[in-house]
Amino acid sequence: MEFEAVIGLEIHVELNARTKLFCDCPNNPGDEPNINTCPVCLWFPGAVPRLSQEALEKAALLCLALGAELQPKSAFDQKVYYYPDLPKGFQLSQAHLPLSRGGGIDITDEDGTTKRLRIHHIHMEEDVAKLVHEMEGRVPISLVDFNRAGAPLVEIVTEPDFRTPYQAMEFLKALRTQVRYAGSSECSMENGTMRVDANISIRPKGTGQMNTKVEVKNMNSVRHVGDAIAHEISRQSACVQAGETVVLHTRLWDPDKKVTLPMRAKFEGPCVPDPIVPAIELSQQDIKALRSRLPEMPAARAERFVSQHGLTGEEATFLSTDPDVAAYFETLLGQGIAPRTAMHWLTTQLIPAVRDRGQELGTTPVTPARFAMLLKMLSNDEINANAAREVLVHLFDSEESPDAIVHARGFKQVSDRGELDSLIDRVLGEQPSAVNDFRAGQSKAMGFLIGQIMQASGGKANPKIIRELLAKKLEKM
Amino acid sequence: MDSIFVYLNPETVSEGSGPLQGLKISIQPNISASGWPTDAGSNALINFKALVDATLVSRLREAGAVIKGLTRMSEFGFGLAGSRAGDAVSRGAVDAELVLDLMGESRLAAQRAVVCGFKPSYGLISRYGLIGLIPSMENCGVLSRSLKNIREMVKIIAGPDEKDFSLPDEKLPDFSPQKVNPKKTTVGVITETKSGLQGDQESALHAAIDELKEAGFRIKEMSFPDFSLFSLVHKIVGSVEASSCAGRYDSVRYGHRVPGAKNWNEMYLSSREEAFGLLVKSYLFQGAFFQFQRYDAYEDACRIRARLLEDMQKTMSKADFLLLPAANGVPTDATASLSGTYEQFSPTVFANVTGQPALYLPSASGSAQSGFQLAGPRLGDARLFAMGEYLLNLRQGGKS
Ligand SMILES: [Zn+2]
Numbered sequence: 001m002e003f004e005a006v007i008g009l010e011i012h013v014e015l016n017a018r019t020k021l022f023c024d025c026p027n028n029p030g031d032e033p034n035i036n037t038c039p040v041c042l043w044f045p046g047a048v049p050r051l052s053q054e055a056l057e058k059a060a061l062l063c064l065a066l067g068a069e070l071q072p073k074s075a076f077d078q079k080v081y082y083y084p085d086l087p088k089g090f091q092l093s094q095a096h097l098p099l100s101r102g103g104g105i106d107i108t109d110e111d112g113t114t115k116r117l118r119i120h121h122i123h124m125e126e127d128v129a130k131l132v133h134e135m136e137g138r139v140p141i142s143l144v145d146f147n148r149a150g151a152p153l154v155e156i157v158t159e160p161d162f163r164t165p166y167q168a169m170e171f172l173k174a175l176r177t178q179v180r181y182a183g184s185s186e187c188s189m190e191n192g193t194m195r196v197d198a199n200i201s202i203r204p205k206g207t208g209q210m211n212t213k214v215e216v217k218n219m220n221s222v223r224h225v226g227d228a229i230a231h232e233i234s235r236q237s238a239c240v241q242a243g244e245t246v247v248l249h250t251r252l253w254d255p256d257k258k259v260t261l262p263m264r265a266k267f268e269g270p271c272v273p274d275p276i277v278p279a280i281e282l283s284q285q286d287i288k289a290l291r292s293r294l295p296e297m298p299a300a301r302a303e304r305f306v307s308q309h310g311l312t313g314e315e316a317t318f319l320s321t322d323p324d325v326a327a328y329f330e331t332l333l334g335q336g337i338a339p340r341t342a343m344h345w346l347t348t349q350l351i352p353a354v355r356d357r358g359q360e361l362g363t364t365p366v367t368p369a370r371f372a373m374l375l376k377m378l379s380n381d382e383i384n385a386n387a388a389r390e391v392l393v394h395l396f397d398s399e400e401s402p403d404a405i406v407h408a409r410g411f412k413q414v415s416d417r418g419e420l421d422s423l424i425d426r427v428l429g430e431q432p433s434a435v436n437d438f439r440a441g442q443s444k445a446m447g448f449l450i451g452q453i454m455q456a457s458g459g460k461a462n463p464k465i466i467r468e469l470l471a472k473k474l475e476k477m
Numbered sequence: 478m479d480s481i482f483v484y485l486n487p488e489t490v491s492e493g494s495g496p497l498q499g500l501k502i503s504i505q506p507n508i509s510a511s512g513w514p515t516d517a518g519s520n521a522l523i524n525f526k527a528l529v530d531a532t533l534v535s536r537l538r539e540a541g542a543v544i545k546g547l548t549r550m551s552e553f554g555f556g557l558a559g560s561r562a563g564d565a566v567s568r569g570a571v572d573a574e575l576v577l578d579l580m581g582e583s584r585l586a587a588q589r590a591v592v593c594g595f596k597p598s599y600g601l602i603s604r605y606g607l608i609g610l611i612p613s614m615e616n617c618g619v620l621s622r623s624l625k626n627i628r629e630m631v632k633i634i635a636g637p638d639e640k641d642f643s644l645p646d647e648k649l650p651d652f653s654p655q656k657v658n659p660k661k662t663t664v665g666v667i668t669e670t671k672s673g674l675q676g677d678q679e680s681a682l683h684a685a686i687d688e689l690k691e692a693g694f695r696i697k698e699m700s701f702p703d704f705s706l707f708s709l710v711h712k713i714v715g716s717v718e719a720s721s722c723a724g725r726y727d728s729v730r731y732g733h734r735v736p737g738a739k740n741w742n743e744m745y746l747s748s749r750e751e752a753f754g755l756l757v758k759s760y761l762f763q764g765a766f767f768q769f770q771r772y773d774a775y776e777d778a779c780r781i782r783a784r785l786l787e788d789m790q791k792t793m794s795k796a797d798f799l800l801l802p803a804a805n806g807v808p809t810d811a812t813a814s815l816s817g818t819y820e821q822f823s824p825t826v827f828a829n830v831t832g833q834p835a836l837y838l839p840s841a842s843g844s845a846q847s848g849f850q851l852a853g854p855r856l857g858d859a860r861l862f863a864m865g866e867y868l869l870n871l872r873q874g875g876k877s
Binding site for chain 2: 039042043044045046047048050051078080082084087088089090142269270272273275276277278
């Protein structure tokens, strides 16, 4: 029998708001343990949670970026469970009235068709504390770090629209891009700002059955999500084919062994409305105002890059995936750089160089203004490509302008025909065998001679003029 | 008998200066005063010291009041078993007491002490620093011999607090003295509250009706068929909130801990087993039962609550105030069962469900058996004070 999988995702995204969800403590979970705490996020008696406006806005922008419909009224509930990472006994979450409903992402499926993957709803919730298990001598101890307690999260719950690991991975990549655009989160599975649980069941292909699902957790990269889903599909298929029944439970992905293993589930009770945190009410005007703060989304931007700037679809998608890259690209165009030049130099030179230095495009000392100046000198033939690459290295190390670096370090391109003419003559005199090769019909010798001339010029000769003059000279010989 | 105070403030002078200069006030250990033992009367919070002042405490201090200390309270302030609420005022140790009103405690304590007791509108006073049990029903009540003192205090502690966003964004009542015209004032008496009265309750209610009639007020008999459902709704919704609320008492950072447990879960279970008293434990059990086993009943109770609120709004649109009986007799430790407690508080619990202000006034005769309650519409607190002060004034031979 051929099976197909029915997959739904539950994605937790940690918002990059400055504070926690219900207090003013810094939202920096990685700091020294228990530094970012107060009575509210230590969940002490008498503390009153206050919803952060910034976190709410970041969450709402995230919803809008995913095409979801913000609800006029949403509210927090108490999700009761007892575990040492939640010494309040309940987590504030939105179980009954979520922040948004609907939405979804269009992905390009493996066969090239467009597939719509729908979102059921998106709700806000507070993160729990972090447990650290250590040994005190020979006694195992558990420590609780409250830095993460109360950190602002949203949970994106999809419809069970996914059939393959590929679709899940494409969805997550697109989701990450769109949430980054909204400015709400970095969505890094590696850093834990995006956590994905997958609900997987299988059924005979072509039927509409909804069978018992298994929840898989603990994947820490998009790749792992794909691997874990693929493993779980084959595990369940084998299970059914062996005549066993799939039971409802939760499994953990083991990235080393590449298998899913059963885990003990936490006790979880039904949610009751929280009597303290006021309901969130969003008017049509509020929603309109939020929408106006949303930038152009990546798909629209990529389309514009193709139609306005003549890039290929692939180039446009690459440039628009990271909002910082797209913004950098557009700033270069604004400085008068040709789209293709900007695209080429950005993708092949600047981005790798920035990455090698562990910098970010948004904050690198090679600002768009300085980089544009460099590219302008290149297109004006003031420097050649070799020199431009070298000047770029200097741009990272000094605050000088590209212009100053070119002048101070003699990178300026030699385009003086008289000067180049005598340089060519000198090299031709030194390389009689290459000249003979050329005359014998070996066109490769031309390239060799150009290389020698460039070297003799210290890399500063204008290669276009060299080529032109050399061709003329060789013809006459 | 146990002492009235469980903690006395070593400082006897006020830190601030203002309209409450020199007023001596006691609070209870479920109202945070920075550094004071704040165990809410429960072993589950033993050794917990408040980290900050409750907003209402800091406001009282800034206004010149002296917080005298903490009076003995029932566990979590639920019911009055074991509580000495009201005694500090009746013995003259303080001018006023703050007592959280979960189901009528401030009004019943006032009845016991033969003083005035006031439960403000829900949302009028910041919850910041209050360790409650039933967040949607409780509010900080005030007891004093002088209703004017209560009004002055409520005026100081009411109003928006940047530390508590749960306060609704509503116009505050004007607490300055107001005139009352009895001829233009209708006082409703709910028929359903008149039946089933016991002992002195009935005669006290009739005496109150007579007193109001004599003062020239219009008495209007009104029907509120579902009045008895207030107790039921409070019992179900309140216990679910309490069960959720008290889930945090895990003996880890404070509170009574049973030693020798093998793991966290065992420590949690055995510590909670020992920490809570019988009454609170049965209340938490009940809440857990409704939350985990009978969630549908809880949802029904929430729906009935919404309907009761509407009914009360309709009722309050036909009368300026309601006159209601007080409790039957004064609470003793013998009523420390859940059903006994609800029985005791059946006349007062409505105001906790609806969030409307309610006032206990002792009778002119000065007996604990013969007072009555007045209630106003939500946020009608100032009018309710005016009404109460008018009546007390009349008794002293004053003129309107
Ligand atoms: Zn905090």
